[in-house]
Amino acid sequence: VKKVTNLMGVKFIMNKMASKTVERLSLYRRILSEMEQKGLHYIHSHQLAELANNSSSQVRRDLMEVDCSGVPRRGYNVSCLKEKISNVLKDSDEIKIALVGIGNLGRALLSYFNMRSKNLKIVAAFDSDSEKAGRVISGCRTYAMSDLKRIVKEQKIGLGIITVSADNAQKVADELVEAGICGILNFAPAPLKTPKGIHIERIDITTSIEKVAYFSEINKRLR
Amino acid sequence: VKKVTNLMGVKFIMNKMASKTVERLSLYRRILSEMEQKGLHYIHSHQLAELANNSSSQVRRDLMEVDCSGVPRRGYNVSCLKEKISNVLKDSDEIKIALVGIGNLGRALLSYFNMRSKNLKIVAAFDSDSEKAGRVISGCRTYAMSDLKRIVKEQKIGLGIITVSADNAQKVADELVEAGICGILNFAPAPLKTPKGIHIERIDITTSIEKVAYFSEINKRLR
């Protein structure tokens, strides 16, 4: 999808990448970071493909979205490519995230996340159980739900992660949207209704495991 | 994909459903369970679509995989449909799962899972830190890694969930495969290499959140 805007005589080309491409670029970037740390300077499309478990033509196709320029017989410059991918993924400046639902999963995400990622940070966590407010978990402050709107606005938080139960997910989503958030990662096993313009990404663990169960069973039978 | 086998004069039709269809059927089934508990007997394709956040033609298309038969003007019988979906998803008898990596995320999955799901059960959890062995977490026994092969075989465990760090994921996958497992759900942020026939499902949380970041940013700019 492409959108060209002509603003004051200057052309802005807005290119919305395909969903799958974004996923893979995110992965490539992480792989490239590792390569960079290992002191590798150049990498071929088939090597990156090997590390990402896909094909070299897939890699080259994805890199068409990036303003990259590899050199035949030498490959792509690792640091340069990493940089260019970050450009198109547009998360170079720190993006702030709110997490709602401080259960086991929420805690796991806090510790998991605030270790690694530099540009994406969970800066506030909320729970309906106000007993859980006023602490610091993995470097993240916790608050009562009643503080959500205020904190999100004060801290200019742009994204939300929902790790509450299915029954409460919709209510939480509504509050996040009202607070001004524009993207949600939803772990609750329920689809969310939100106004257009809010991007929702869903991780449904039950479905994923049922999918593994299905396909491994089918694989066995197809033998 | 269809495969027809002619065994002793009897035709076996093996129909491998599309990946996305399996995902949605898994969701439909859960929705239908809820409907059933609420005492609802019939449901229309557009109602199911509404609840699953998709279109009625999508629902009807998916249900073509199921031997269902809805009635025009009445819809589908809820319990019957649920039953038929379970048939094609092929997980009617209990499927046993091993979890490797008893960190925050592992614990979250144990409590999250062994509450709900009846047919899918995490029956054993493993960790390289043998301090964590010999306990019971959310009804699941924990063991040292050295017991993995034995327990998987003894208990006829078919699936594995990997919640260890990226560096250790491949090693764990190899052990699971060697123990005889044929499907893996991988939470580690690293792609796994496994022999053909082993189905791998990946949940990459970092990628998911980067995807939300990307698309919500793009949405903002396209306004």
Add this chain to the structure above:
DNA sequence: TGTTGTGAATCTCTTCACAGCT
């Protein structure tokens, strides 16, 4: 020669449109 960059072909997934049933 070996690898990149990309049009074209293929495959997969979703939506449309409408015949057929009750």
Add this chain to the structure above:
DNA sequence: AGCTGTGAAGAGATTCACAACA
């Protein structure tokens, strides 16, 4: 009249195949 079931069209994602290049 209203909804189901499905062929056919459309959109999206992947693979193929090869010209261009260092």
